[in-house]
Amino acid sequence: MEYVTLSNGVKMPKLGFGVFQISKEECEKCVLDAIKAGYRHIDTAQSYFNEEEVGNAISKCGIPREELFITTKVWIDNYGYENAKQSVLKSMDKLKTNYIDLVLLHQPFSDYYGAYHALQNLYEEGKIRAIGVSNFSPDRLADIAAFNKIAPHVNQVEANPLHQQVNAQENMLKRGVQMEAWAPFGEGKSNMFKNPVLKEIADKYDKSVAQVILRWLMQRNIVALAKSTHTERIKENFEIFDFQLSDEDMNKITALDTKSSLFFDHQTPETVDRFVNMIEERKGRI
Ligand code: NAP
Secondary structure, eight states: OOEEEOTTSOEEESEEEEOTTOOHHHHHHHHHHHHHHTOOEEEOOGGGTOHHHHHHHHHHSOSOGGGOEEEEEEOGGGOSHHHHHHHHHHHHHHTTOSOEEEEEEOOSOSSHHHHHHHHHHHHHTTSEEEEEEESOOHHHHHHHHHTSSSOOSEEEEEOBTTBOOHHHHHHHHHTTOEEEEEOTTGGGGGGGGGOHHHHHHHHHHTOOHHHHHHHHHHHTTOEEEEOOSOHHHHHHHHOOSSOOOOHHHHHHHHTTOOOSOSSOOTTSHHHHHHHHHHHHHHTTTO
């Protein structure tokens, strides 16, 4: 495993296992498979509806808690100071742990300032080892870093070969914020696993396209989260620490950047509407 050191000195495993869109029924087994394969970093969220199952796996896996790195994210409907604070304590219960390694604000909408103050407070009380945000564009990140006592330690954003976030990463570096990549495979959109450039590079190293993508993120010093419900793929995605991409191959991947999201742009009014609807749909389930 490779690690990054956050601006507060906390060590974070560079590769994590993501549990978005893993059902309650499958989640505990998938996390146990991942831990068995060697992952020590698990990424969940209040809005994934599987924190309890992640907690079951944490308590059953036999690995000491301090060797694991657990992230969760506060859902928008739990924003505002008091709600956010209570929701993190509830997440801690579900995860069956008395501290969380990293808590992120899931989206830059509604009262995220109040919620961020709650994270700062929990951090100062020692209940959270690092705090951060997710899906914050460079301007929102600059704002929250400038007007708070503690700048976010991490910003988790979409990043994959077709949407590389080079400028966003430069902005994070300037502010001491660690970049973390969600959807490193773009969930397979735009035929990512069959991309001819990635396939040619993968064949050259006798690796898969998924492994090449994760290796490319490691070499850009980005923490990456990979999700799979298949044991073989979970193992495959972990086998990325025994090879190095050459500068030439890194540059070939750089040339694939389209500079636009494979999902949606976070900075449009339609996206705000989409999240307002999502809050309604998820009410009472979190
Ligand atoms: P992803 O990791 O880019 O892609 C997952 C997809 O790739 C699944 O369909 C999976 O299929 C497939 N896959 C995985 N490994 C493979 C392999 N070796 N070969 C072929 N197919 C493979 O997408 P993601 O789950 O959206 O993102 C990863 C994690 O990032 C999430 O789980 C979550 O923790 C985080 N995330 C955060 C946000 C945010 O807003 N902060 C948003 C999205 C995701 P199978 O499962 O069928 O194997």
